Amino acid sequence: xxxxxxxxxxxxxxxxxxxxxxxxxxxxxxxxxxxxxxxxxxxxxxxxxxxxxxxxxxxxxxxxxxxxxxxxxxxxxxxxxxxxxxxxxxxxxxxxxxxxxxxxxxxxxxxxxxxxxxxxxxxxxxxxxxxxxxxxxxxxxxxxxxxxxxxx
Amino acid sequence: xxxxxxxxxxxxxxxxxxxxxxxxxxxxxxxxxxxxxxxxxxxxxxxxxxxxxxxxxxxxxxxxxxxxxxxxxxxxxxxxxxxxxxxxxxxxxxxxxxxxxxxxxxxxxxxxxxxxxxxxxxxxxxxxxxxxxxxxxxxxxxxxxxxx
Numbered sequence: 417x418x419x420x421x422x423x424x425x426x427x428x429x430x431x432x433x434x435x436x437x438x439x440x441x442x443x444x445x446x447x448x449x450x451x452x453x454x455x456x457x458x459x460x461x462x463x464x465x466x467x468x469x470x471x472x473x474x475x476x477x478x479x480x481x482x483x484x485x486x487x488x489x490x491x492x493x494x495x496x497x498x499x500x501x502x503x504x505x506x507x508x509x510x511x512x513x514x515x516x517x518x519x520x521x522x523x524x525x526x527x528x529x530x531x532x533x534x535x536x537x538x539x540x541x542x543x544x545x546x547x548x549x550x551x552x553x554x555x556x557x558x559x560x561x562x563x564x565x566x567x568x
Numbered sequence: 569x570x571x572x573x574x575x576x577x578x579x580x581x582x583x584x585x586x587x588x589x590x591x592x593x594x595x596x597x598x599x600x601x602x603x604x605x606x607x608x609x610x611x612x613x614x615x616x617x618x619x620x621x622x623x624x625x626x627x628x629x630x631x632x633x634x635x636x637x638x639x640x641x642x643x644x645x646x647x648x649x650x651x652x653x654x655x656x657x658x659x660x661x662x663x664x665x666x667x668x669x670x671x672x673x674x675x676x677x678x679x680x681x682x683x684x685x686x687x688x689x690x691x692x693x694x695x696x697x698x699x700x701x702x703x704x705x706x707x708x709x710x711x712x713x714x715x716x
Contacts, residue, residue, distance in 0.1 A: 492656045496649075502712055503648050506641070507664055509705040513605070513637065514668030515675065516702035519612060519695055522676055523628075529684070530691045531621055 570635050578636045594647050594714060600640035605709050608634035609702040616695030 497504035527538045578600070585596045611631025618624040642661065649657045676694045683693030 492653075492660065496657065496660055500648070503645065505708050506645055506648070506712060507660055509708040510641070510661055510664040511668040511671075512701045512705035512708075513608070513641075514665040515672040516608060516612060516698040516705065518669060518672035518676055519615070519698045521673075522680055522694055523615070526615075526680070526691060526694070527624065530618075530688070531624065533621075 570632065573633065573635050574639075594644070597640050597644035597647060598709075598712065598714060600636055601644055601709055602706075604634040604637035604640060605702060605706045606634075607631070608637060609699050609706050612695050612702055613699035616692030616699060618692065 496507060524535065524538045527533050528535060582596060582600070585591045585599060586593070591599070607630050611627050611629075611634060614627025614630060615624060618627055642658075645657060645661065646654055675697070679694040679697045680691075683690040686693070
């Protein structure tokens, strides 16, 4: 049954609203003792209004605060990338993976060009993977179904 | 499929590795990261080289199995960072991911245009490029050794 393009937009908006409600209802899972400990140790932690950097910003102004922020950033970069090479390498690999995962953006365009599917046909395999379904082929574009049935 | 993967398959394998095989959370996360980057690389290459719809859908399924990469990587990095400030670590991760995304758009567009210019069989060039980039990440991930 065809319902038009707006139906999927409203469905998406409805699901997103439900997800927000569920997320808002999540209970606090972090141990309170651990949280208190981390706010004592960590100046960029959970209570920004009490952080030393914000106190400095209020007292000494933007220039001193910028110097402190730059110093903090330099220390962090050195700490993550130089002092712990293993951590630095893993962080560096994130550049490649975000580059690689960007392919989903042109996937539909590629499929329409290469296999001459229509845009509505393309949406199905992108959003509805058949790994846990019993009837994958019948749900897919006619072209695929025909090709598979020709093999039988 | 992503829902089934995140809600059922990954937690199941995770519990299996932790409880049955007795692996530590660090080793378990590294296992997930390695497995995910491997399927992402193979999936992207498969999409790029697919000659028919069946190969494309099969490769898409393989690629989608790597969906757990990001959560596993975040968990691994947080465990490796230990007591150091997690907020700064996650900021660094976001900065690097955003850098990658900034480069990715023009790069993918360029490779797609080049592939189209080279002919129909090269239309999958962006996916082959993505596979090469993912294999660079795979080399890094597989070279990581955990200390006892």
